[in-house]
Amino acid sequence: MYSGGVDAAERLVESTRVLLWERGYVGTSPRAIQAHAGVGQGSMYHHFDGKAALARAAIERTAAELRAAADAQLGADAPALARVEAYLRRERDVLRGCPVGRLTQDPDVMADAELRRPVEQTFTWLRARLGDVLAEGVAAGELVGLDAAVTAATIVAVLQGGYVLARAAGSGVPFAQAVDGLLALLAAHAAPAGPLGPAD
Amino acid sequence: MYSGGVDAAERLVESTRVLLWERGYVGTSPRAIQAHAGVGQGSMYHHFDGKAALARAAIERTAAELRAAADAQLGADAPALARVEAYLRRERDVLRGCPVGRLTQDPDVMADAELRRPVEQTFTWLRARLGDVLAEGVAAGELVGLDAAVTAATIVAVLQGGYVLARAAGSGVPFAQAVDGLLALLAAHAAPAGPLGPAD
DNA sequence: GTCTATACTTAGATAGAC
């Protein structure tokens, strides 16, 4: 049961985030949320219209957090490929999977426009963000012969698929392998750095 | 409601396969299976012990089908990279996602050893199968500078992640992009074919 | 704001008749 020094509404949203990640929308009941948050029935329905409204708040927060986390690496002051590598190799709770990606498997989330929107936007944003980084690398002559948009989709897919493989295996190893394999493939497109760098 | 010219047990398994794919294990009730199969309560419990037993039969069949489908391309008589490409570009019901991969997000499937085993085995097998194909390509001099095992994980991850991106976007486009990006990266490792082929 | 009582539906399964 969760409780920080915060109010009921806040605890409810955080508990919903945890349970959605663990069990998905279909597998998460209002009762379970209340129990996890240590909040009663009446309190929950006072603060939120119901399960969908709570899920909406939870999903939007999780999506925003994911974007911020990605920006931490992708917006760093470093060469494009180094930023991509930092993003790919960032510490992750691999066996828990991606809290946003898992929602794509939730039929009731995908069927509700309000719940679905943040999921869709997150991946649209992420592909674009990665595409921009790659395009910068190409423009700087640091990366050669890459289609930025298409490669960005490949990179996001490797992460999302890596989570699937890790969960299937019950081990983080296949995730690490998928990332290693991708980085090896990307390395072949790095311009050989002369003593003067990419502008050499 | 499903019905071929087959018996109740068969219709139940096929209906369970469809519903597991669409709604997952947690989201699929015995009642829904009965309704989809056009089979009564009593009949279902006569043929199967319960939901878990039915799901087990369904998942095992789906896993076997996935392996057979992959083998159709990966076991063809063609160069390694061509086989991988044929596998990646095979016609797929992209928006429905992978019927095996989606189960990794189902907490009740992963918590039940009997249900989980076919999921785990499928991906272990698939990575090994792809790894063998790549290793053949390397041995034949057709592919250069690739770590077969690690690259195999990357390839499977791109597919699984491609499904996630497609479902998030509500479009097959990001899946196709992810695959295109991967094939472009792999192409850089194909040995230039001289007039005499790889042994040139 | 939070609690308790209440309500209606579904999940998941058993029992026994046909």
Next chain:
DNA sequence: GTCTATCTAAGTATAGAC
């Protein structure tokens, strides 16, 4: 083999007291 009744628990929510 299949049907209908029946059962306990849980899902999801409302109503009204405190």
